[in-house]
Amino acid sequence: MEIKVVKNILKANDDTAANIRDILNKRKVCLLNIMASPGAGKTTFILKLAECLKGRVRLGVIEGDVASSVDSKKVAAAGIPVVQINTEGGCHLEARQIRNVLRDLPLEEIDLLIIENVGNLICTATYDLGEHLRIVLSSVPEGDDKPYKYPGIFNLVDAVVVTKTDLKPYMDFSQEEYDKAIRTINRKVRIIPVSAKTGEGMTELCDWFIENMK
Amino acid sequence: MEIKVVKNILKANDDTAANIRDILNKRKVCLLNIMASPGAGKTTFILKLAECLKGRVRLGVIEGDVASSVDSKKVAAAGIPVVQINTEGGCHLEARQIRNVLRDLPLEEIDLLIIENVGNLICTATYDLGEHLRIVLSSVPEGDDKPYKYPGIFNLVDAVVVTKTDLKPYMDFSQEEYDKAIRTINRKVRIIPVSAKTGEGMTELCDWFIENMK
Numbered sequence: 001m002e003i004k005v006v007k008n009i010l011k012a013n014d015d016t017a018a019n020i021r022d023i024l025n026k027r028k029v030c031l032l033n034i035m036a037s038p039g040a041g042k043t044t045f046i047l048k049l050a051e052c053l054k055g056r057v058r059l060g061v062i063e064g065d066v067a068s069s070v071d072s073k074k075v076a077a078a079g080i081p082v083v084q085i086n087t088e089g090g091c092h093l094e095a096r097q098i099r100n101v102l103r104d105l106p107l108e109e110i111d112l113l114i115i116e117n118v119g120n121l122i123c124t125a126t127y128d129l130g131e132h133l134r135i136v137l138s139s140v141p142e143g144d145d146k147p148y149k150y151p152g153i154f155n156l157v158d159a160v161v162v163t164k165t166d167l168k169p170y171m172d173f174s175q176e177e178y179d180k181a182i183r184t185i186n187r188k189v190r191i192i193p194v195s196a197k198t199g200e201g202m203t204e205l206c207d208w209f210i211e212n213m214k
Numbered sequence: 215m216e217i218k219v220v221k222n223i224l225k226a227n228d229d230t231a232a233n234i235r236d237i238l239n240k241r242k243v244c245l246l247n248i249m250a251s252p253g254a255g256k257t258t259f260i261l262k263l264a265e266c267l268k269g270r271v272r273l274g275v276i277e278g279d280v281a282s283s284v285d286s287k288k289v290a291a292a293g294i295p296v297v298q299i300n301t302e303g304g305c306h307l308e309a310r311q312i313r314n315v316l317r318d319l320p321l322e323e324i325d326l327l328i329i330e331n332v333g334n335l336i337c338t339a340t341y342d343l344g345e346h347l348r349i350v351l352s353s354v355p356e357g358d359d360k361p362y363k364y365p366g367i368f369n370l371v372d373a374v375v376v377t378k379t380d381l382k383p384y385m386d387f388s389q390e391e392y393d394k395a396i397r398t399i400n401r402k403v404r405i406i407p408v409s410a411k412t413g414e415g416m417t418e419l420c421d422w423f424i425e426n427m428k
Contacts, residue, residue, distance in 0.1 A: 038363065039353070039355060039356025068359075091336040091337045119251070120305070122280060122332070139355065141353065146252055149282050151281050164355065
């Protein structure tokens with residue numbers, strides 16, 4: 001019984017995700033799903049990405065959080081169109097929630113629509129949101145062993161962005177060990193270390209987006 | 215249909231949790247459930263706690279992870295009895311998993327049995343594991359706004375341990391703002407800032423355990 005219900009939910013989610021992709025393909029909007037642990041730096045990352053893509057790519061943002069509108073306020077303050085979804089206890093976003101808010105965004109003025117998913121390295125990996133690109137943010141303070149512990153999400157994504165690299169001098173974090181861990185799970189995924197503070201990696205990252213946006 | 219299934223699962227979980235509490239009460243073992251984001255420092259915290267409780271409280275550990283036995287190897291190397299549960303994609307531990315491994319631990323030699331739950335600030339809050347004490351670890355690099363975003367878990371716990379305080383000089387983290395955020399959700403919970411690196415707060419923390427263990 002339990003398994004059947006779960007399967008039905010996932011099937012319905014996949015159908016809605018396919019519908020979202022159709023809608024956005026017609027409007028030439030690329031949808032990006034950003035996943036990460038709580039506090040990995042998703043919102044700061046979005047704000048930095050907006051800076052370096054300015055004049056080239058027009059952004060829109062869907063903020064997913066269990067509660068609060070802390071993040072959407074920051075994004076709105078940067079002049080980026082944004083809607084907030086509060087899951088009220090839900091541990092991930094689902095496609096129907098994304099479709100519901102598409103009408104609240106000026107899609108004709110957006111090239112790259114970014115979903116900041118709920119802070120969760122596990123449940124978010126199960127739900128297709130209709131995205132064209134998926135990335136996971138993994139921060140230096142979380143440690144270089146994270147890929148071993150959460151293989152599902154690291155296997156799923158188009159790029160792994162290692163954030164907060166400016167903290168490396170103060171942590172036991174080896175980029176070499178981290179890359180080795182990723183390669184046991186995903187041989188080909190692009191790994192991009194960045195720091196919002198020093199700007200490290202941001203140019204490489206923006207180039208990656210320009211190249212991979214459909 | 216969906217809701218009914220979820221309710222049945224939670225009821226079965228609560229019954230098993232009550233049974234675990236009975237078993238452990240008879241053996242005078244206190245069960246502690248540690249919850250946190252991925253990379254908040256749960257394993258390091260357990261190893262530091264073991265050091266400062268040495269000779270006073272005998273520990274045992276149940277390690278919960280989606281995959282790998284990285285953490286249980288570290289705990290075993292410190293001479294602490296440990297069992298590993300791999301959830302293989304599951305986003306939290308459930309009471310039946312805890313009961314299943316009790317037989318693999320030398321309960322007669324353990325005063326404080328510690329569960330290191332899966333790294334997840336949302337789903338772990340829903341499942342009673344038969345614990346007597348619940349704490350959440352929240353690391354400085356995750357930011358001082360986390361309580362607003364994950365209110366459920368911060369409302370549930372007996373203590374909030376703020377880890378990695380040695381990183382405060384390098385981060386935009388205000389302990390005052392963090393405490394304010396916690397107080398909007400949980401007026402009474404004890405907040406204990408600690409650093410495994412400098413030892414800050416470890417004595418206060420150990421005293422809290424001695425005082426609150428049943």
